[in-house]
Amino acid sequence: MSSPHAPLPASLRAQRVLLWAVAVLMWLNAVTTVAAAGGFFGIGAGLPLVLAGAFCAVLARALRGGRRWVRIAVVLVHTAMLLGELGRLQSGDPLALIGLLFPVVGLVLLCLKGTRAHFRPAP
Secondary structure, eight states, rough: OOOOOOOHHHHHHHHHHHHHHHHHHHHHHHHHHHHHHHHHHHHHHHHHHHHHHHHHHHHHHHHGGGOHHHHHHHHHHHHHHHHHHHHHHHHHOTHHHTTTHHHHHHHHHHHHHHHHHHSSSOO
């Protein structure tokens, strides 16, 4: 685990940007879901998206600390996104190919040397 004042590796800065982008996309999707469905049904359908976006925002903020649970949570978020996009692709949505970029890039960024060094426990 690195010092909180040390500069983040480029791979982690990119991961933070990616997580913020996913959070904003989740919130926009929640707004459109509430607007399209309306009423309490729309709020109920949009609430999980708001919570998922908030979780991504929390992870983006927590990346600097280098804690193990943050890395595990980011892997889980990207894996869930990957499975969701594969489901969309299987149902015939061609835009899922674009959506696949987010989790694939996120998982690749987690495997880079600078990221692994940041999350390595201090001796």
